[in-house]
Amino acid sequence: MPPAATASGARELPHPTRAEIRLEGVLHALSDPVRLRIVRDLAADSDALFSCSHFDLPVTKSTTTHHFRVLRESGVVRQTYRGTAKMNGLRRGDLDAVFPGLLDALLAAAARQAAVLGGD
């Protein structure tokens, strides 16, 4: 019995503001291989939004939900409902504003490691 979130037709999800984004939280979010891969996929098409099910992850749906929540609560991604699907977008603008250059450096590092390890 949720009091007042069903009427709008678009359930709202809590996101941290720019000021609430913590470096430790971002690093922790990205220190998990599954989440790092999600972020890399999102960054490949930065303007696009992808549903959770678009990603082919080696975990179950429950675990996927968990990882997306960690990413959202750390301020890395923004999630919005679109019908039954939940669309995910990288918060590149916010991250660049709070930590200029960090996201690019992280993505470059991840790409470099993926290349060395033979990952995609």
Next chain:
Amino acid sequence: MPPAATASGARELPHPTRAEIRLEGVLHALSDPVRLRIVRDLAADSDALFSCSHFDLPVTKSTTTHHFRVLRESGVVRQTYRGTAKMNGLRRGDLDAVFPGLLDALLAAAARQAAVLGGD
């Protein structure tokens, strides 16, 4: 009764090679506030070596040992014995070689957050 580590006069500690350094490990190491602070202090004087006891951390010696081990095993710092003291140095060259620009971006982000939050 350690078989053969006492004779050299300088006990050796295991460190990951450049190729063994993993981005996830580095991010995980830096996602702890205590360790992030250690790295910031080390980076402030990048050429210098500091003993573990040089840092004024809000945890006990046991916990300090633990944190330095995490930093060493993730490849962020290099530890060498010098008498009874264990000297710690940032592995800036190795990190820059494996993930160019990452360390600077991380340090800049940490400095920015510390400034905003009023930390030193």
Next chain:
DNA sequence: GCCGTACTACGAGAGCTATCGTACGAGCTG
């Protein structure tokens, strides 16, 4: 040779995390 200092090892507890399975709600599609 003995003591103090610096760090480690071990044990231990509280809390978080990643993972899963099952059951459920929200919204299309027929």
Next chain:
DNA sequence: CAGCTCGTACGATAGCTCTCGTAGTACGGC
């Protein structure tokens, strides 16, 4: 409306992590 798909909530479990205290080891100085 019925059913399907997408995602959530909850419970459970195993493993890790951060923290500590105590006991122990290595080294330098007296």
